[in-house]
Each structure stands twice: as C-alpha cells, then as structure tokens.
Amino acid sequence: MKRNWMLVLVSGLGLYAGGAAYAADGAALYQSYCAACHQANGEGIPGTYPFINGPIGRLSEFPEGREFLIATVLFGLKGEMMQRGQVYNGVMPGYAAAMSDAEVAALLNWLKRQWNNANFGANVPDYTPEEVAAVRAKKLSPDDVHAMLQKVESIMHAVNGRGRGRHGTGGGPPKR
Numbered sequence: 001m002k003r004n005w006m007l008v009l010v011s012g013l014g015l016y017a018g019g020a021a022y023a024a025d026g027a028a029l030y031q032s033y034c035a036a037c038h039q040a041n042g043e044g045i046p047g048t049y050p051f052i053n054g055p056i057g058r059l060s061e062f063p064e065g066r067e068f069l070i071a072t073v074l075f076g077l078k079g080e081m082m083q084r085g086q087v088y089n090g091v092m093p094g095y096a097a098a099m100s101d102a103e104v105a106a107l108l109n110w111l112k113r114q115w116n117n118a119n120f121g122a123n124v125p126d127y128t129p130e131e132v133a134a135v136r137a138k139k140l141s142p143d144d145v146h147a148m149l150q151k152v153e154s155i156m157h158a159v160n161g162r163g164r165g166r167h168g169t170g171g172g173p174p175k176r
Ligand code: HEC
Pocket: 030, 033, 034, 035, 036, 037, 038, 048, 049, 050, 051, 052, 055, 056, 069, 072, 073, 077, 078, 079, 080, 081, 083, 088, 089, 090, 091, 092, 093, 095, 149
C-alpha cells in the first residue's frame, strides 16, 4: 500500500518536471468550470452556448487570440457573436476570483490539445502563469472582452479571406 502511494507521488513529480506542466489539472478544471455550458466535448449548445472545439486551437496561434482567451476565462464575455451562422448574445461569467494564474494556464493548455483544437493548438507554445497574470492586471469588463473579440475576428477574417472567418472551413492558420 505504502509503495503504491510512493509510485503515484513519483510519477506526479515526473510529469511536472517533464514540462507537461499542469496538464493533469486541466481536465478537472474544465469539468468544474466550463463543461456545464460548453459540454464535455466542447460542442456547446447551438444558439445558446458556443462551441469551443476548434476555436481555442486557432486562437492560441497568435497573441491577440491568446489574450482574448485568457481574458474570456478571467473576466467573462458579453455581447453578440456569430458561429456557424448562429447568433449568440449571451453572458459568460468570469473566473478571475475562482482560478489562479497557474490554473487558467493549465486549463488552456489542456483545452488547446483537446478535440479539434489540437489541429492548431497542439504545437503552439504553452500558456504560462506569467502570461495569464499580465492579462489579469488589465482588470477588464465582459464588454471590454467583447471588443477584443471583434479585433480578433477582424484579424482572422483578413487571414482567411473569402469572408469565411475563423469558424469557416477554409483558410489556413493565421501566419503573422
Ligand atoms: C454559464 C455558462 C458558461 C460557462 C460555465 C462557461 N461559458 Fe464560455 N461562454 C458562454 C457563453 C454564453 C458565451 C458567449 C457569450 C456571448 O454571447 O458573448 C461563451 C463564450 C466562450 C468563448 C468564446 C468562443 C468564441 O468562439 O469566441 C470561449 C473561448 C469560452 N466561452 C470558454 C469557456 C471556458 C474555458 C469556460 C470555463 C472556464 C467557460 N467558457 C465557461 C457560457 C459559459
């Protein structure tokens, strides 16, 4: 019995030291804070909760997208947005009080490797607690985060061309 505990401890430390920092917490954090709305598979509920299966990978590829994702988790998001031809006009709560910088980084590092997000997000740099802290210091409102979303959409629109936007099927990842 005692020996099993030691093994768990040692393998846990190995994971941490091995650079897969915080990967272990991501799934649990998603379950606690996100899955109720965005669903276990990240597909959301069309027209009510947007899908985050795919967009999180693409947004993780460029600085404004990463900042938007961190800000959404910390401060929430409010205002109209479009996905796959559906309009969303909901309110997402922020989790700045509930989650530490390390937890937000862990959650996003897990998410960018999940589902279709991995197509774009698997090989981009991991989120760090420092990156999260820099956004936290901005103390944004959900409306501010919506303004960030519009900026991000215009960047991705310009990259994808043909009016497809980041939720379309065309275009490559944004190259900057
Ligand atoms: C209470 C329901 C709810 C919970 C819980 C929730 N969200 Fe959201 N989320 C929403 C809604 C609603 C929107 C769209 C807001 C709008 O219409 O402006 C959204 C939008 C988003 C977006 C923007 C999607 C895009 O394509 O631009 C991301 C990313 C996101 N949520 C991630 C998360 C993560 C990560 C968590 C867990 C920390 C989470 N959400 C928890 C309801 C929720």
